[in-house]
Amino acid sequence: MNTVETIPELRQAIKQLERPLGLVPTMGYLHEGHLSLVRLAREQSASVVTSIFVNPTQFGPNEDLDAYPRDIPKDLALLEAEGVDLVWMPSPEIMYPEGFQSWVDVAEVTQVLEGAQRPGHFRGVTTIVAKLFNAVQPDKAFFGQKDAQQVAVIEQMVRDLDFPLEIVVGPIQREPDGLALSSRNVYLDIEQRKAATVLNRALKAAKASYEAGERSGDVIRQTMTKTIQAEPLAKMQYVSCAHPRSLQELKEIVEDGTLLSMAVFVGKTRLIDNLVLGPNH
């Protein structure tokens, strides 16, 4: 497994790789969620590139950029074991040199849910992802369904700006008790860790209601809200029952692909989770 830092080194290394090329962008501190994406990339590509970059422009001023967990030696060992061909670990100075001033902005779909709670977050995401795409030029790029809005935003950007690649979305990976894997789960103490299952429990309650025939967006949102409010250590930020592409809140569940999602604080840790409703999900 080869490791590079600068873009010229990256371009040189990529020339040696067989196509099709799969890219798995990460912020490091890898868990089974990331590794499942690497395996998906491995299955669908002749070569796999993983990037590790904690992107400062997608963190708000009061968010956890400095505290964001990092463990590069462990990450590299995991990626090597998965048969990754190339790991790109640029510095912030390489990605955002002095005088940097170009941004990719996706409008409507970034204004709700995570975008409403984290102003500027998606501008940071789309800009760094555009840079990763241009630098690596993958045939496919792999993202996790865990960040459902990120997937919708990146798919919108790829369609609108004609990026010559395919986005592949891997399913959410969960602990045995249903907690979605996240690098931020390390912030949770034992009691909080138990309480954190409330996100998945709320999604399951909503799904049960849907499967029992409920089609009202309001009722579905209410079901999720009540489950979260019953957990003393959890503080709900939002719940959503939305169209899967536009992410606009629904009055009535759409035929296929309705996205249920939420952000919940457990202590100081902000967790997100989601589930797609519909016969094909």
Place this chain on the structure above:
Amino acid sequence: MNTVETIPELRQAIKQLERPLGLVPTMGYLHEGHLSLVRLAREQSASVVTSIFVNPTQFGPNEDLDAYPRDIPKDLALLEAEGVDLVWMPSPEIMYPEGFQSWVDVAEVTQVLEGAQRPGHFRGVTTIVAKLFNAVQPDKAFFGQKDAQQVAVIEQMVRDLDFPLEIVVGPIQREPDGLALSSRNVYLDIEQRKAATVLNRALKAAKASYEAGERSGDVIRQTMTKTIQAEPLAKMQYVSCAHPRSLQELKEIVEDGTLLSMAVFVGKTRLIDNLVLGPNH
């Protein structure tokens, strides 16, 4: 010479072309300025793609989008004669389908000169150019020095977003009396056509002053202003003596590459021109 409209057709046609691939983006109504870029592309590339697209998002609400001159049959004959391999002529609906919402924004360098006079213009330019780059994936893209700020903005975007290509800039093409070639010159009547040489005369006066030893930005700007004000049919919008990359106005001429530029109305026609000062220019 092959002609395509949709992006799938384009991608299919490009697969057949030899690399390196040169792209010459145009808005059609081609003149010698465009053709000189095509020849430059021909010299430096194995294959040449030209796009013809009058990009609505770079025109302001009070600008000449609807009136913008078009002559596709003539354009195609000219490009065929220059040995262009592929012409891409997308419709506005292909480039901006319903729900389009992604934009590329370059910040500081778009805020002055043309950007100050034409709000939103460069957002339209950078967005369409990013789309052209992603759709065609050229090795080199060719732009005219006539639009000096456009060149600075696109070079900034390419550096910041890591587009995997080289920008090549072709020199301004001029009529025998010095008027810079422009598709908009067709708007000029005979008297206006004579008056329009004032842009080049102002640039030459400034250059003569520089060559005589003048180094003050204010004096150089004053020299251009006076020349333009002496022409009754001309109405100056701005003159500039600026740093070639940042486009910030200069108090003192920089060692090499100072950009002199201006926008002048002759009748209702808005004309621009520029010249680079310095020993290597």
